Amino acid sequence: MEAFLTWLAMGKYALYVWSSFGLTVAVVLLNIHWARRSFRDASEVARRRLAMRRSDQ
């Protein structure tokens, strides 16, 4: 437990180290979310366009 707390304290740099790692992980997760949403939206657009063309014919 004490070893864990020492590790969490990161010397005296806890604030700087943990906010750096936290920010990086958050940006990675956000990028995954954005990329998936962008792909989903794009296939939705393509699907609708195809459906419209089919109904035109």
Add this chain to the structure above:
Amino acid sequence: MTWLWFHKLASPPHFYRIAGRWLPWLGWSAAVLGVTGLVWGLVLAPSDYQQGEGYRILYVHAPSAWLSTFTYTTMAVSAAVGLVWRMNVAHSVSASCAPLGASFTFVALATGSLWGKPMWGTWWEWDPRLTSELLLLFLYLGYMGLRSAIEDQTRADRVCALLAIVGVVNVPIIYYSVEWWNSLHQAPSVMKFGKPTMPASMLVPLLMMFAAGTLFAATMVLMRARGEILRRERVGTWLEAAVGESVALTGEKR
């Protein structure tokens, strides 16, 4: 013919299929390497003789900085290929690079600031390295703004490609800024010719983070590029098959 792969990748359905096949491999190896590198860098790697535990910020700062310039170079090269060969797939790849590159340029600047405050004694200085990296962020943001501002797809592709190509001049400036001018930022420890100024116990997890970052970038760019291709494609039976499949996939997830 050795150029066959190039012409094959230029075909949207082929690129869409190949990228789709690579995605899970790239994504999962990025995840495995990234988690291993993080744990190794945060727990197992020894502390530094000058910076103590504070040096661990390097494990996210240096790979982010690498991604920021590597992604920009990819964006500019694919933009140039798109311009010269009139290749729609290349423009799709170029467009897919910008959001990823911008966010990692931001991470590089922010984590650098978080390291600079305790170590240098300042959050920000107008140092050549820091200033040129900030310019990179504005190039990305300008590219994305320009793309969303121009309605016509072909025109947007050409104008944005030109901006990306012009901005690539900034990449060597970022890299060599610490050597050409007096700067506060130190010279590279790993990304250089010659021996890294770091022992293996610290270097191995850092290299893992570099590899994980590169694989992650490839995953994100390919995922977005596939979407971009679907958005642009007008005809083709392959499109129906692809969209039907992706709808079925997302339908399952919901």
Add this chain to the structure above:
Amino acid sequence: MTPRQQRMTLVLGVVAAVALAGFLALRAFQNNVMFYFDPTRVAAGEVKPGQRFRLGGMVVKGTLVRTPGTMDVRFAVTDYRHEVAVSYTGVLPDLFKEGTGMVADGQLDASGRFIATQVLAKHDEKYMPPALSKSLEAGKAAAAEAAAGSQP
């Protein structure tokens, strides 16, 4: 030339032109891009007393003096050709110590002493575990002792 070759030439031409323009612009503003002046340029009289600038160099070993009970420090900065004496009142960053690089913001007084209003530490791009650094130091000391002992 085919249209494709024309476009390729255009792209390469644009890159070359922008690179050239950037090179010339950066060359013209060389002094503004430089983050700091080194002691040699100070010794050459490139800055006048009272003019604000940044001074950069290595903190000379054995020159760092703290006045007890205050935040006053004095030290000398060198680029291995010239030295400049520096006075500063305030907190020093974590990486600041003798024998490593620093950059200070301030001005020269009439006697040529640099009065700093801010002191930043430079990192030397070297990373090492503390145990390894200690054993290296011990090795160096032992070698120095052996060298001293072998002399008559």
